[in-house]
Amino acid sequence: MIEFVHQARVDWMPKVPKVVHIIHHPIPTTCNDERVHELVFNPTTFPQAQTSDWFEIWSEPSGPHFIFNGHRQTPTDKVKPKDLSIAEPLGKEFGIPNRGMVHYHVHTAGKVVDQFELDYVVMQFKDTYLSRSDLWRVSQDLQGKAVYVDQKYEGPDKIMAVIKTLVSKKNEKAQTGLISSQTKIVFQSRSATIYWLWQMSAEMWSYTGDGELYFDLAVNSLIQKFLHTWEKDDSTHCIAVIFFSRVIYPDNTYEDFYKVVKMLAGKRDHEAMQRKLKMHFGTFLQSMGCASFFKEEH
Template sequence: MKLFRLLVHQKNFSDEDLIINPKDLPEAKTGDIVEIYHPPPENEKGKKAEEEFPRLLLQIKTLSEDSLQSRSKNEDTLSVEQSIATTFLLKIYNIVSVRIVNPADVALDSMELTFKDQYMGRSEMWRLKNHLTNTCMYINKKIEFCGGAIRCQVYEMWAQGERVACGVVTEDTKIVFRSSTSMDLL
C-alpha cells in the first residue's frame, strides 16, 4: 500500500480513467488493477469505516512518465477522472491509499448492462463480452464499442453473492443485457 495525493481530470484532458506516473508506483505495469480509497482515520476501523470510505478499482491502461507531473517534488500524485472520483466520494487533494490487487480476488460473478434506442444482436453481445473480459468495471460506467455503434452502461454488478460498485470481468462473468427502451413503468 502506498499513499498518493489525489488529483482529478476531465475527459477532454485524457480519455483514461486513471493517470499515474510509473516512477511513483514502480511495481505497476500496464493491465494491473489498483484499489484506490481514502484510508480511514486511526480511530475508525472495521465495517463502518469501509462503508464510509468506498473502494474504487481501476485498471492501469497506459504508463507514461510525462503524463502527470507531481505538484511537489517529494509528493506522489495520481489523477482519476472527475465523474468517477465524485461517484466514489474521493476528495480532491486528499491522501488516498493505492495498492495493486489480484484480479481473481475482485472478479465479478455477474454484471447487468443497459442500452437504449439501439438493437443489439447476439453476435454484438458476444463480441462485447469478449472485449470486456479482463477489464475493470465500475457502476454507471459508459461503454462504447465498435466506434460508438454499441453504447451501453453498467447498471449493476455482483461478486460473491453481494452487490458491488466495481470489479473485474473474467471469462466466468455472466453478462445480462437489458434494453431500457422496452422498460415501461406504470
C-alpha cells in the same frame, strides 16, 4: 559467463500500506480532446506497474475499497499527476478526495482478485440493434477489465451501453469490480419491441371477489407495475398487446379472433394507455359477436 534470470511480475504492495497523493482530472468537453482515463499513475512513483494493471485504492482505513483500470502516464498525456489522478466524476461519486491522500494496492492484470470478482453485470443499451455476435464481442472485450456502476461503455463497432448493476460473488451489490471469464453479463434493452399475448377467455369478463373485472385487475395492477419500472429506467419500449381468443360454435366449429393494440411505454400518460386498452377490450368482444351472450350471463 553472466546468466540472466527472468523474474515474473507479481502483485506488489508494501507490508504496511503506503499512502500516495491523488488529484482529480476533468473530463473532455469536445470530441477533439484525448480519451479520458479512469486512473492515471506516474511511472516514477509506480515503476513496476503497467497500463493493463488494476489499482485498488481507499481513502480511509475502514472505508470501502475501489478498483480501477490504471493508465501509465505518457509524455503526450495532458494529465500529469505527482502520484495518481482519477477522473473528476469518479472521485466525487466514490468520495475520493481531490488533492488528498489514498492507500493503494496494485494488482497484476490477468490474476483473479477474489474480493472484486463479479458474479454478474447488467448492461443497458438503447436505440441500438445488437446481434448475438455483437453480444459475444462485448463479453470478450470486457473480460479482464475493471468496471464501475453507471460507466459509459464504448465497445467494438461503436457499440454504446451503460453498466447499471454489479453483483459480487457474495451476491452483494458492488460499486466497482472485475469481470472475469466466469462473470455473467446480462444485456437489457431500453428501447425494445415487446409482444404481449393476452388470451381473452370468458374469465376476463368475470368479476373478482372485490367486484372488479379480471381484465381491469390485470390492467390496473400488472400493467402499472411494468410501466412504472420502465419509466424509472428511462425506457421507451414499444408494446404490442395482442388479444386473442377462440369462439366455439354449437356445431363444434370454431373461429379465431385477434386484435393488436400498439402503445409506447416510457414517460407518457399511463392513464391514457390504460383507457386505450379498455376501449379495445370492449370492441374486441363485439368483434367476436359475443356481446349479447355476456349481457345474458351478467
